[in-house]
Amino acid sequence: LDTKKEKRTRIPYKPNYSLNLWSIMKNCIGKELSKIPMPVNFNEPLSMLQRLTEDLEYYELLDRAAKCESSLEQLCYVAAFTVSSYSTTVFRTSKPFNPLLGETFELDRLEESGYRSLCEQVCHHPPAAAHHVDSRNGWTLRQEIKITSKFRGKYLSIMPLGTIHCVFHSSGNHYTWKKVTTTVHNIIVGKLWIDQSGEIEIVNHKTGDKCVLKFVPYSYFSRDVARKVTGEVADPAGKVHFFLLGTWDEKMDCYKVTAGTGDSSAEGRQRAHEADESRVLLWKRNPLPKYAENMYYFSELALTLNAPEGGTAPTDSRWRPDQRLMENGRWDEANAEKQRLEEKQRLSRKRREAEAARASEDGKSGPDWSLCPDIF
Structure with missing residues (x-):
């Protein structure tokens, strides 16, 4: 692939087509949505394989993790990478195209970013994809993912099943985790909005270190910050070394846990560290491109994914x-x-x-x- 050329920075603006979502969705209550043909009016012009590839937007977090001497510090960066993959979803209420069986998507960014990614749709029902990424900067990422979705009346639940693996070459540290549930609210009336909720447990299978991330579901009555994520990084004995705090759409901070913080609960740790000098900003979301609202709220990376490229397989989503x-x-x-x-x-x-x-x-x-x- 020709990786040297300029990357595109815009796509044609979204036309103003109106279609009543409820007229289609009312027949789908309780059903598995991948079996129901949907018009493109609800889509964005990317396939699910390209959406999976968007998980790599903040690949530098894994580059930095690969350089960490301490496995516990490395786990903080892996956790930030895990959270960062949700940051593009906050405005993205359109669905990606369901890939056809045998459809592939290759992103070759070896020259500028040091990685090459390949995705393939390996099963049609239930929809399942396999994704493999190799980086020259010392890591390999792979995931197999099945998407199940159920329409519950007022909201739609999207439950990704399958495991993500990340291996760092020099240390042999091997991490696994699974994705949380995504919920699309206000299907019938009002403005669509998206929430992420649940827990992610990231395990280092070589050392036994563990990080538990909690995605707090949005509550109208809560005075807490929206889209909040908290996390604790612990060694095999269960001793917490780092506390993570942030939101899945904006940033993640990391605090070193020191002896004698008083209250040993997660909330106590959070209070004790909010004014702590040990705070390190692990990740911050890139700003959206200008006029993103007219281009399906695509990030800079998303705008490049469907650009036609020579040398791609005939099965490529492009x-x-x-x-x-x-x-x-x-x-x-x-x-x-x-x-x-x-x-x-x-x-x-x-x-x-x-x-x-x-x-x-x-x-x-x-x-x-x-x-x-x-x-x-």
Whole structure:
């Protein structure tokens, strides 16, 4: 890939199409949403594979983690990286395109950022993707992720299943964690807004160090800061060495826990450290590009992800015709194209299942579907 050229800084502005979300969603209560065909009017012009790749926006946190002498300090940066992946979601109420089976997305940033990322859609129902990233700066990241979503009437729950692995080459420290639940509120009436809630446990399987991050659900009645995240980094004996405090849409700070802070509860530690000189800013969100509100609230990185590039595989999301038509503001054509691709995928699935059934009856192994399929 040609990585030297200028990166694009804008995409066509979102057209002003109106569509009643409730007219479609009222038939979906309690159902698994990936099985319901949705018009592109609810989408943003990126696929789920490109959204997964956006987790790398703050890849420098892992570069810094790779340089840490102490595994406990390293864990603080891994925790900040974990939180940073949610920062773009606060305004992003549109859904990404569901990738087709065999769809891929490659982001080669070796020259400027030292990493190369590859994603592939490996299962259609339930939708599942595999993601692998190698960095020249001493780390490897991989994740397998299944997205399940349920519409509950007033809100939509998105539950990512699967584990994220991060390995640092020089120390062999191997961390794993899972993502929290994302909730989209005000589906029927009012302005859509997004919240993240739940706990993430990050474990270093080599040392036994552990960090528990708590994403506090938004409450209208709480006087606490919105989108708050707290965390504690502890050694294998359970002794807390660092306290993390911040919000998933703005920044994460880290405080060193010293003996004799008095109150040993998490709240007590938080109070004791709010005015502490040991505070270190681990991560701060990049500002959004100018006029982002007209461009689906995309970050600088997101604006570059669907830019056409030579040398990409024919299965790459950038070649997906319905997504490209939508990005160019031709939504009616995009909807017709999306329908064509989904029907093509259904027929191809039926054909594969029939061939596999025939092969098993004849006692032969099934067809090889690892070859690059004609998906678009």
